[in-house]
Amino acid sequence: MAFTRATGKHRRPSKTRRTAGGAAGIAGLATVGVVGSIASPAFAASGGQNHAPLQQNAEVSEAVGGPISATLDEQASAQALRAEQAKAESEAKEAAAEAKAEAKRKADEARRKAAAEKAEKEREAKRKAAREAERAKLNAYVLPVEGSYVSTGYQQGGGMWSSGSHTGIDFHAGMNTPVHSVAAGEVVEAGNGGAYGNNIVIKHKDGTYTQYGHLNSIGVSVGQQVTSGQQIGLSGSTGNSSGPHLHFEARTGPDYGSDIDPVAYLRKHGVKV
Structure with a gap:
């Protein structure tokens, strides 16, 4: 039987086309093989319906958007809480330091005030004591001749006195011994007193x-105010006198x-006499 060539030219596919086609075929077979191998058990278990890819996608989505996201939120919240706690602790420390400083300032001020009040009370006590001492001095009585004694007693008889007796007492005193006022008062006489001399x-x-x-001499004048113990003159022997002494009368x-x-x-x- 004779063979005849069909109309038109028939050529073998080029090397490029053969290669592309072969690669496509292999890829297709690989895809079918992989999908088939993955889907076959699920397909068989479900009676021929393959739902495994959908289930796996849901699980991956849950893993990405669920527990991981929640963990990040918890970490951020924990960090924020720690930051707030640290800030609160810092503020509390600052407040405590300020309160301590203020308490110290108040305590120092209280001590300073107490010391000032104590010092003022002590000064006032000293001033009061000085005033009382001055008043006591003004109201005190002293001997007219310091450290002396009575040499002639009161109402002692004798021809030296015109009344026949001594109208005062004599204090032993040498010439120009200081004579003091026995108490505060006013000078009503100062000068020659006849038999009393000066x-x-x-x-x-x-x-x-x-x-x-x-x-012997007079150191004050009429109308002058004198204090207790103030020197008013010097002892002598003027007037009706037998020698230096002080004649004193009350x-x-x-x-x-x-x-x-x-x-x-x-x-x-x-006064001790």
Whole structure:
């Protein structure tokens, strides 16, 4: 039997086309093979219906969008909480430091104020004591001649006195021994007193008077205020006198004849005679 060639030219596919076709075929077979191998058990179990790819996609989606996302949120929340706690602790420490500093400042101020008040109280106590001492000094009575003693007693008889007795007492004193006012008062007489020689008479706050006679010199004037213990003159032997001494009288009035016991007078006011 004779063979005849069909109309048209028939050529073998080119090498390029053969290669592309072969690659496509292999890829297709691979795809079918892989899918088939994956899907075959599921396909067989489901009676021929293959749902495994959908299930796997859902699980992957859940894993990406579920637990991982929740963990990141929890970590961010924990970090934010720690930051807030750290800030709160820092603020608490600053507040505690400020409170401690303020407490210290108040304590220091309280101590300073207490010390100032104590110092002021001490100063006031000293001022009060000084005032009381001054008042006591003003109201105190002292001996007219410091450290002296009575050499001639009150109302002692003798021809030296015109009244026949001594109207005062004599304190032992050498020439120009300081003579002091026995108490605060006002000078009502200062000058020559006749038989008393140079004499001074002082009126005191209780209304009594004291006289200082036979002075060598007078250091005060009438109307002058004197304090207790103030020097008013110097002892001597002027007037009716047998030698240097101080004639001292206590009186109820400024003049001669109103005399009272000088020793009892001084002792009454706390003077040791």
